[in-house]
Amino acid sequence: MKDLKTIRGMPDLYDLDIERISRVENICMEVFKSFNYQEFRTPIIENKSLFQRSAGETSDIVQKEVYEFDDRNGETLCLRPEGTAGLVRALITNGLLSEEIKKYFYLGPMFRYERPQKGRKRQFFQAGVELIGEGSSKSDVEIILVGKTILDKLGINFCLEINYLGGEESLNSYRTYLREFLQENKDSFEEKLYSRLQRNPVRAIDSKDENIQKVIKDAKDITNFLTDEEKQLFAETVDTLDQLKVDYKINTNLVRGMDYYTGTVFEYTVDSLGAQNAVIGGGRYDNLIKELGGKDLPAIGFALGIDRLSEIISLEGKTKDVFIGYAEAKSVSYAQDIGNKLRLNNGSLVIENYLGNANVSKQLKKANSLGFKFVIIVGQEEQNTKIFKVKNLTQDEETTLNEVELMEFFNG
Numbered sequence: 540m541k542d543l544k545t546i547r548g549m550p551d552l553y554d555l556d557i558e559r560i561s562r563v564e565n566i567c568m569e570v571f572k573s574f575n576y577q578e579f580r581t582p583i584i585e586n587k588s589l590f591q592r593s594a595g596e597t598s599d600i601v602q603k604e605v606y607e608f609d610d611r612n613g614e615t616l617c618l619r620p621e622g623t624a625g626l627v628r629a630l631i632t633n634g635l636l637s638e639e640i641k642k643y644f645y646l647g648p649m650f651r652y653e654r655p656q657k658g659r660k661r662q663f664f665q666a667g668v669e670l671i672g673e674g675s676s677k678s679d680v681e682i683i684l685v686g687k688t689i690l691d692k693l694g695i696n697f698c699l700e701i702n703y704l705g706g707e708e709s710l711n712s713y714r715t716y717l718r719e720f721l722q723e724n725k726d727s728f729e730e731k732l733y734s735r736l737q738r739n740p741v742r743a744i745d746s747k748d749e750n751i752q753k754v755i756k757d758a759k760d761i762t763n764f765l766t767d768e769e770k771q772l773f774a775e776t777v778d779t780l781d782q783l784k785v786d787y788k789i790n791t792n793l794v795r796g797m798d799y800y801t802g803t804v805f806e807y808t809v810d811s812l813g814a815q816n817a818v819i820g821g822g823r824y825d826n827l828i829k830e831l832g833g834k835d836l837p838a839i840g841f842a843l844g845i846d847r848l849s850e851i852i853s854l855e856g857k858t859k860d861v862f863i864g865y866a867e868a869k870s871v872s873y874a875q876d877i878g879n880k881l882r883l884n885n886g887s888l889v890i891e892n893y894l895g896n897a898n899v900s901k902q903l904k905k906a907n908s909l910g911f912k913f914v915i916i917v918g919q920e921e922q923n924t925k926i927f928k929v930k931n932l933t934q935d936e937e938t939t940l941n942e943v944e945l946m947e948f949f950n951g
């Protein structure tokens with residue numbers, strides 16, 4: 540039945556997938572808040588023109604990846620392929636831009652009509668940050684540190700790749716040079732590919748196409764086109780990273796997929812992920828806010844691929860706290876009462892009141908297989924004496940506690 544099929548590249552998420560995704564999301568949020576970034580939520584749908592003006596008319600995203608449609612009013616809208624443009628649009632629309640530094644984060648689904656493969660979906664989840672209003676290496680370093688802190692907290696081995704793209708003038712002279720270089724090698728490309736590369740020559744630099752790579756490896760890199768001032772700015776960023784003992788690799792082929800980037804760009808990659816190995820991508824976009832009609836303010840940010848990271852994190856052994864089973868059917872409501880007292884006593888506990896019909900030994904097995912750390916079985920005896928046996932499933936130990944002690948035990 541066609542209408543009951545999941546859409547390609549948009550899997551349903553449940554069970555362990557969701558546990559992994561939540562863990563990544565929670566750590567992202569914790570770290571964003573600890574750096575004092577504020578949450579921002581923008582709609583999933585925007586005008587398509589927003590992405591034509593930001594990611595760029597010739598970018599892959601706009602050329603082939605947006606899910607676009609006309610609404611009932613005839614406006615061309617699309618599902619957002621990324622979060623930066625929407626946030627900038629919202630800051631302008633809501634009059635939130637000033638000379639003060641602004642720091643925002645967002646989490647949510649993004650949509651790109653790409654060929655699905657491992658690590659690449661058509662609906663995927665990003666967590667992003669944007670730091671607006673500060674143009675020096677100070678904010679480059681802060682943004683890079685936000686990303687590093689998340690990956691460290693997730694216990695991931697990563698590589699930080701960094702490059703500097705330069706402002707409009709440097710990038711334009713690089714584009715002119717690359718166009719001439721491509722023209723000299725015109726015979727190596729098919730007509731259609733050649734004209735696509737001429738439209739957006741910088742993308743040839745990080746192309747995965749072997750044919751393009753073979754030719755472009757002999758071209759000069761962006762460093763040759765940077766002004767002394769730009770070289771100095773990049774040197775400040777990498778010097779600070781050195782001082783902070785943050786390892787990085789300068790990759791002059793890192794040019795990123797959207798046209799709005801200027802200055803520092805970076806990616807965090809994880810080898811074990813295979814072809815789609817970027818888990819965080821970001822950089823400076825000092826002209827975007829002005830180009831979209833806002834104030835002339837510098838900005839830098841990144842987005843993290845939640846799905847990709849969720850595939851490689853390890854979940855902690857037992858993640859749930861207390862399983863409360865029952866010895867006799869008439870003790871269920873008392874077991875629910877104890878469960879609720881524990882929940883009110885400590886709101887962060889995950890407590891399951893068993894509702895099925897299995898016997899006590901099967902309940903214990905169930906608690907174990909569901910990943911609970913503790914089990915309490917409640918029966919008439921517990922109801923009469925108010926004394927409970929708390930079984931620790933991780934250490935195979937049992938502790939006997941009265942009700943007050945029980946509350947204290949689970950309050951730590």
Ligand code: HAM
Pocket residue numbers: 620621622623651653658659660661662663664665667668669796817818819820821822823824839840841842843844845846847
């Ligand atoms: P991006 O490099 O296009 O940058 O995406 C950031 C991250 O999202 C990637 O490194 C990857 O982990 C994840 N990602 C991208 N596409 C997919 C996909 N099809 N399936 C699964 N994961 C994916 C941006 O989106 C920019 N807005 C980042 C930024 C913020 N730059 C400045 N501020």
